[in-house]
Amino acid sequence: MPIVECVPNFSEGKRKEVVDQIVEAIEKGGKIKLLDSRMDPDHNRAVISFVGEPEACLDAAFAGCNKAAELIDMDEQKGEHNRFGATDVIPFIPISDISLEECAELAEKLAKKIGDELKIPTYLYGAAAKNPSREVLQKYRTKSFQYEQLKEAIIEDPIYEPDYGPKELPKAGATNIGARQFLIAYNIYLDTTDMGIAKTIAKNIRHSGGGLRYIQAGAMKIEERNCVQVSMNITDFKGTPLNRVFDMTKTEAARFGVNVTESEVYGMIPLDALLEAAEYYLQLNSFERKQIIEKRIYE
Amino acid sequence: MPIVECVPNFSEGKRKEVVDQIVEAIEKGGKIKLLDSRMDPDHNRAVISFVGEPEACLDAAFAGCNKAAELIDMDEQKGEHNRFGATDVIPFIPISDISLEECAELAEKLAKKIGDELKIPTYLYGAAAKNPSREVLQKYRTKSFQYEQLKEAIIEDPIYEPDYGPKELPKAGATNIGARQFLIAYNIYLDTTDMGIAKTIAKNIRHSGGGLRYIQAGAMKIEERNCVQVSMNITDFKGTPLNRVFDMTKTEAARFGVNVTESEVYGMIPLDALLEAAEYYLQLNSFERKQIIEKRIYE
Numbered sequence: 001m002p003i004v005e006c007v008p009n010f011s012e013g014k015r016k017e018v019v020d021q022i023v024e025a026i027e028k029g030g031k032i033k034l035l036d037s038r039m040d041p042d043h044n045r046a047v048i049s050f051v052g053e054p055e056a057c058l059d060a061a062f063a064g065c066n067k068a069a070e071l072i073d074m075d076e077q078k079g080e081h082n083r084f085g086a087t088d089v090i091p092f093i094p095i096s097d098i099s100l101e102e103c104a105e106l107a108e109k110l111a112k113k114i115g116d117e118l119k120i121p122t123y124l125y126g127a128a129a130k131n132p133s134r135e136v137l138q139k140y141r142t143k144s145f146q147y148e149q150l151k152e153a154i155i156e157d158p159i160y161e162p163d164y165g166p167k168e169l170p171k172a173g174a175t176n177i178g179a180r181q182f183l184i185a186y187n188i189y190l191d192t193t194d195m196g197i198a199k200t201i202a203k204n205i206r207h208s209g210g211g212l213r214y215i216q217a218g219a220m221k222i223e224e225r226n227c228v229q230v231s232m233n234i235t236d237f238k239g240t241p242l243n244r245v246f247d248m249t250k251t252e253a254a255r256f257g258v259n260v261t262e263s264e265v266y267g268m269i270p271l272d273a274l275l276e277a278a279e280y281y282l283q284l285n286s287f288e289r290k291q292i293i294e295k296r297i298y299e
Numbered sequence: 300m301p302i303v304e305c306v307p308n309f310s311e312g313k314r315k316e317v318v319d320q321i322v323e324a325i326e327k328g329g330k331i332k333l334l335d336s337r338m339d340p341d342h343n344r345a346v347i348s349f350v351g352e353p354e355a356c357l358d359a360a361f362a363g364c365n366k367a368a369e370l371i372d373m374d375e376q377k378g379e380h381n382r383f384g385a386t387d388v389i390p391f392i393p394i395s396d397i398s399l400e401e402c403a404e405l406a407e408k409l410a411k412k413i414g415d416e417l418k419i420p421t422y423l424y425g426a427a428a429k430n431p432s433r434e435v436l437q438k439y440r441t442k443s444f445q446y447e448q449l450k451e452a453i454i455e456d457p458i459y460e461p462d463y464g465p466k467e468l469p470k471a472g473a474t475n476i477g478a479r480q481f482l483i484a485y486n487i488y489l490d491t492t493d494m495g496i497a498k499t500i501a502k503n504i505r506h507s508g509g510g511l512r513y514i515q516a517g518a519m520k521i522e523e524r525n526c527v528q529v530s531m532n533i534t535d536f537k538g539t540p541l542n543r544v545f546d547m548t549k550t551e552a553a554r555f556g557v558n559v560t561e562s563e564v565y566g567m568i569p570l571d572a573l574l575e576a577a578e579y580y581l582q583l584n585s586f587e588r589k590q591i592i593e594k595r596i597y598e
Contacts, residue, residue, distance in 0.1 A: 292570050
């Protein structure tokens with residue numbers, strides 16, 4: 001069964017009753033599973049995450065966007081977080097039995113539906129971007145170019161022509177809809193207090209330091225354990241699997257006579273990321289995932 | 300969500316229409332998932348396997364047993380496989396979120412229900428055995444002690460007093476109901492053709508050879524790959540996890556300068572067995588299974 005995660009961000013982090021109503025709208029269809037809902041008053045933003053089958057997630061995201069447009073007036077809204085609209089971003093993330101490309105198609109379907117039916121302009125970003133300049137959201141929705149600036153630009157500047165919906169901004173603003181890979185927060189603890197060693201390892205394993213393509217890494221001092229940690233984001237666990245970054249960290253640490261004491265997944269992780277590691281280390285080279293009993297139950 | 304596997308064996312391996320009706324009865328409630336159904340005419344036996352929540356599996360097994368009692372007359376039945384009754388054995392096997400002890404309780408509940416409602420004598424075996432002499436089914440239901448012998452013994456010999464049901468045999472015979480761990484068929488391929496090496500490794504890793512407690516192992520020549528294999532049954536993967544037997548095999552092989560080229564799960568495997576290996580090799584020592592997104596969906 002294909003499973004997608006959807007993490008819409010709404011421009012409301014102060015009025016709990018507003019966020020509650022949006023969550024209620026998202027859950028109303030009864031076909032998605034809510035994972036998390038949190039509000040940040042300083043950013044004046046709520047981040048809601050849920051999972052389910054692709055169409056159920058599309059319907060739930062649409063319902064949330066519809067409710068947000070009803071309750072949030074962008075002419076009144078202020079906060080630290082850059083934003084285009086009441087529903088500011090809606091990313092779709094592949095979890096299992098679905099590709100990033102299929103999530104991009106789902107994003108486009110939702111962008112069209114929101115544009116057509118709610119009359120809200122939509123911009124496709126990330127893996128769903130049609131325009132290469134929209135691949136990185138943070139490059140076109142910036143501190144100095146937000147809802148207020150988009151208001152005029154969407155009418156006058158062809159660069160800001162939306163992918164779907166009207167060429168003018170309603171009070172709900174515009175919505176960025178995209179697809180991206182699941183991000184795994186992954187940390188590896190070392191049996192040393194030497195931050196220099198952790199920094200060297202972090203530099204060597206990360207993409208920017210000539211290391212692994214989908215790894216961002218830094219060094220952290222962990223006071224309560226009296227040790228250091230290599231702290232990572234894995235931005236595409238299919239591209240750079242956990243086992244590869246774990247083994248490389250171990251190898252780099254060994255050069256200093258340092259050992260890995262533990263690794264840690266911070267937050268959620270898709271099952272496939274762990275299965276990949278089990279298959280790798282056990283050399284299960286001909287294994288098929290359908291041999292897993294639970295896969296047969298939930299297929 | 301607790302998930303159990305149930306693998307009832309029926310004394311019918313020739314008349315397809317009979318087995319079809321038993322399968323239909325098992326599936327009728329619509330709450331279990333059929334994994335497999337196979338007939339063996341020589342043994343005159345059918346093995347059906349399905350999974351689901353404990354109560355759903357109990358109901359499905361009861362329905363299958365009821366139908367088999369209606370369609371199979373043990374006075375007529377002949378075959379190579381030792382048997383006590385139309386429904387000969389019903390093992391319950393823990394798959395996820397359930398213990399062996401809970402499966403034993405489920406077995407006893409079914410044994411009572413079949414005894415009381417279908418008037419079929421039931422014997423509890425395996426981890427569900429109340430009488431230690433019934434722990435190993437093959438020790439009390441033998442080539443020389445089957446349905447025909449039980450017919451008199453159940454009336455006259457206190458040793459054969461059933462755990463539940465009448466002290467006489469109906470034409471459906473008696474049913475053995477039990478609980479056991481999931482058995483994983485696991486093979487490790489070596490980059491040598493030397494059977495002596497494979498035999499030594501198999502001996503060293505298996506329980507009977509002073510090796511790992513829940514491992515049965517032998518050596519096999521694999522002609523089509525021009526290599527040898529250590530062929531195993533893991534009788535309790537929680538007691539002896541895959542990673543332990545894999546690593547020990549690698550170590551024993553290294554002593555001969557031999558490498559592991561691949562390992563193989565033959566047939567099905569519970570998810571937990573693979574997660575255990577992923578956590579072990581990645582040193583995910585504080586990991587909680589509820590961090591897996593799919594666990595949240597299907598909980």
